[in-house]
Amino acid sequence: MNASRTPLFCDTVLAERIERAEARLMAECCEAAQRGDSPGFVHVLAGGVASFAEDGSPYNKVAGLGFHGVPSAADLDDVEKAFAAHGAVVQVELAHLADPAIGVLLTERGYRLESFENVLGLALDGEYEPVALPGFVIRRSGDDEFEQWLEVVADGAAHPDTQGLPWHEEFPREIYLRAQRHSAAAGEQHYVAVRDGAFVGGAGLRVSEGIAQFAGAATAPAHRRRGVQSALLAARLADARAAGCDVAVITTQPGSKSQQNAQRQGFDLLYTRAVLVKQP
Structure with missing residues (x-):
């Protein structure tokens, strides 16, 4: 981390880029699920x-709303009916930089x-190198x-770090495993931490139109607090820069160890998403 660097400022243009990349990720993961005969939709x-x-x-x-107009009542009716047909709640993740009229609606x-x-x-405008982690x-x-x-990563996710607010999403192992397979089919690259020949941590990276999305990070409980996630983060930063990305993003629960690790690596808090839910 460079102490003299300028913090990354997030305006609506940058927020729209990040939310567009997030929406594309959701769509591509769902398309991967449908190739496996899932009755899903996008x-x-x-x-x-x-x-x-x-x-x-x-x-x-629902992802990526708020930067290209307010959805119509008819469009929302259709979306809510589509989720209801599967007996599912509608979960909207709405950036606080989005059009406030959507939250009211x-x-x-x-x-x-x-x-x-x-x-x-994090603005990827410097030089980034992987870091050595003894052992x-x-x-x-x-x-x-x-x-x-x-x-x-599934074992690590099954034992989440308790620092910070509880994560709003928890999934059975079988669902988590399938979701990671869909992410891989959508182009996510994978990184691993190895100790004494055994995998003890892992993380993911996806590149979309200059945005490097960091995901899938987990460390086996016995190997936490040793810098594994910071080292995995550094390796992905170097590769993201080499791939031509200008911004790296990571989503965390507020006040979590993951957020603390990211900020130590120079990441700035850009914006918050509100998670709004409607029952079927």
Whole structure:
């Protein structure tokens, strides 16, 4: 981290880029699920997407709203009916930099605030190098190692860090594993931390139109507080810069260890998403 750097300022233009990348990720993960015969859907909605991958999936949500007009009542009716047909809630993740009229509209339609999540970002305008972590090897994970990578991140996710506010989404292991497979099909790259020949941590990186999205980070409980996630973050920063990205983003729960690690690496809090939910 460069102490003299200028913090990244997030205006509506940058927020729209990040939200567009998030919406594209949701759409591509749902399309991957549908290739596996999932009865899901992806609907374009006022510049964002409403997506449903399968029952209980983390990709069942509305993302990217607020930067291309306010959705019409008819469009929202259609989206709500589509989710209701699957017996699913409608979950909207709305950036606080989005058009405020959307929050008013959703509240009038019976949506209730459930939680928040933070979006942090870093301008990739410097030189980034992987960091050595004594006793560990930090590297890209190949496709032939995907099952090993998947097991370690699933085990880590099953034992979340308790620092900060509780994460608003928790999923059964089987659902989590399938969701990670859909992310991989949508182009997510994987990184692993190895100690004594065993995988002890993992993380993901997806590149979309100059935005580097950091995801899938988890460390086995016995190996936490040793710098594993910071080292995985540094490796992904170097690769994101090399891939031509100008901004890296990570989504965390407020006040979490993940947020603390990101800020230590120079990430700035850009904006918060409100999670608004309507029951079917």
